[in-house]
Amino acid sequence: MGLHTRTIALSIALGTAGLCAPAHAQAPDPCALYLCMASVSGQGxxxxxxxSAIQFWHTPSPxxxxxWTYYPVVKFWEDISYQVRQQYMNNCQGSTNTPGNQAISNAIMSQWGRVP
Incomplete structure (x- = not known):
């Protein structure tokens, strides 16, 4: 087998190996997150x-x-977490498109927005 043929065979083998790699967890859909956080906030x-959605809420970024920051000291940033969480959840149009949903969103954020 020539060098060119071996290079092509190796490229195909490595590309195929990538297809068999284990799947990594993905961030939940913002609407799924909204519904799950609503359920732990007294709405069901x-x-x-x-x-996984609730775990995503509490998992350190990214x-x-x-x-959180870890250097020079370990610190949870409540206000920044609040903003990041609210922005992510508001990517679900349904979380803010009616007064009732906005009230639920506000309840989620007031109860869970600043919790590590």
């Missing part, structure tokens, strides 16, 4: 499918919505 009860 959370389903098992809410586990993988989640809780903003």
């Amino acid at each position: 009860s959370p389903s098992a499918s809410c586990t 993988a989640g919505l809780a903003v």
Whole structure:
């Protein structure tokens, strides 16, 4: 097998290996996050499918919505986390498009917006 053929075969093998790589968790849809956070804020009860959305809310950024710094000291940034969470959740148009939904969004943020 020539060098050119081996290079092509290696490229194909590495490309195929990438297709078999394990899937990584993705951020929940902002509307799913809104519904799940509403359920833990007294608007129903959370389903098992809410586990990842609620975990995303509390996971440190950049993988989640809780903003922490670790150097020179460990610190949770309440106000910045509040803003990041509200902005993410407001990407769901349904969270703010009616007075009732806006009230639920406000309740979520007042109860959970500044919680690590």
